[in-house]
Amino acid sequence: MELMIKDKIAVVTGGGSGIGEAIALRLASEGAKVVVADLDPEAAKKVAGTIQTQGGDAVFVVCDATNPGAVDALMEKTVRTYGAVDILVNNVGGGTGINLVVKTLLEDWDKTIELNLRSAYLCCCAAAKIMIPRKQGRIINMSSISGKQGEPLLGAYCAAKSGVIGFTQTLARELARYDITVNAVCPGYVFTPGWEKLAQALKDSQPALADKSLLEIFEARVRSVTPLRRPQEASEIAGLVAYLVSYEARSITGQAISIDGGIATG
Numbered sequence: 001m002e003l004m005i006k007d008k009i010a011v012v013t014g015g016g017s018g019i020g021e022a023i024a025l026r027l028a029s030e031g032a033k034v035v036v037a038d039l040d041p042e043a044a045k046k047v048a049g050t051i052q053t054q055g056g057d058a059v060f061v062v063c064d065a066t067n068p069g070a071v072d073a074l075m076e077k078t079v080r081t082y083g084a085v086d087i088l089v090n091n092v093g094g095g096t097g098i099n100l101v102v103k104t105l106l107e108d109w110d111k112t113i114e115l116n117l118r119s120a121y122l123c124c125c126a127a128a129k130i131m132i133p134r135k136q137g138r139i140i141n142m143s144s145i146s147g148k149q150g151e152p153l154l155g156a157y158c159a160a161k162s163g164v165i166g167f168t169q170t171l172a173r174e175l176a177r178y179d180i181t182v183n184a185v186c187p188g189y190v191f192t193p194g195w196e197k198l199a200q201a202l203k204d205s206q207p208a209l210a211d212k213s214l215l216e217i218f219e220a221r222v223r224s225v226t227p228l229r230r231p232q233e234a235s236e237i238a239g240l241v242a243y244l245v246s247y248e249a250r251s252i253t254g255q256a257i258s259i260d261g262g263i264a265t266g
């Protein structure tokens with residue numbers, strides 16, 4: 001299938017590692033010009049360098065996606081470098097610690113909402129201002145299986161990812177008149193640096209996991225909850241994103257699409 005995203009200009013937040021890295025590489029391999037935006041300068045530089053080595057076009061921008069000034073600067077740099085923003089992938093996200101809701105510190109709650117929801121809100125607003133006059137655009141917000149169902153010990157993360165879906169549905173309706181599509185992607189389990197941190201937190205808090213490796217903790221969780229009994233690869237998530245930002249997917253908007261081995265049924 002011809003995705004028709006050659007020369008489209010794509011911003012990928014959190015593009016320096018994990019799922020974001022896979023998305024940046026995949027969009028570049030389809031011919032998009034990619035802005036790899038990440039808090040971690042080395043990670044962002046490495047991914048942009050890999051794309052260039054593979055013959056693609058990419059730059060990196062060091063950016064805290066929760067900071068309004070930094071997000072505006074990211075979009076300005078994108079426009080200065082490539083002339084527009086056609087595709088925005090709000091991939092930044094993750095949790096801050098694990099705990100029962102009633103024991104979650106307010107500070108951790110706020111940080112998790114900021115990282116997942118505030119970042120998407122800020123980036124969407126900044127990119128939409130550029131997309132609206134051009135009457136075209138594709139926005140992907142990274143949600144999660146945790147945005148579709150509650151998960152003990154991950155209350156703030158579930159609230160944030162569920163919020164991402166509600167926000168996506170609203171924005172899709174508001175931007176449809178400008179031919180801008182907005183969709184959420186809901187992965188299940190991908191073994192990334194982010195999941196390693198979660199596995200470490202589980203190991204630290206549960207004595208039964210003390211002698212398990214982080215990968216064993218991840219695999220046991222996957223097997224216990226996933227009908228297909230296997231995790232997802234970051235490249236699978238990237239493939240779904242590549243499709244959703246393509247011309248082929250022009251009629252899909254306001255959706256929260258699960259890619260989770262069959263966990264979510266709605």
Ligand SMILES: NC(=O)c1ccc[n+]([C@@H]2O[C@H](COP(=O)([O-])OP(=O)(O)OC[C@H]3O[C@@H](n4cnc5c(N)ncnc54)[C@H](O)[C@@H]3O)[C@@H](O)[C@H]2O)c1
Binds near residue numbers: 015043145190193
């Ligand atoms: N890994 C999974 O199993 C899984 C499942 C469902 C959803 N997700 C979601 O997918 C997305 C990516 O997850 P991952 O596991 O690849 O994450 P990760 O932690 O492995 O990578 C996240 C990247 O974002 C960057 N980053 C962190 N805070 C940032 C900020 N404020 N501004 C800019 N960059 C920042 C990090 O430096 C890192 O490069 C997240 O939104 C996550 O919630 C992941």
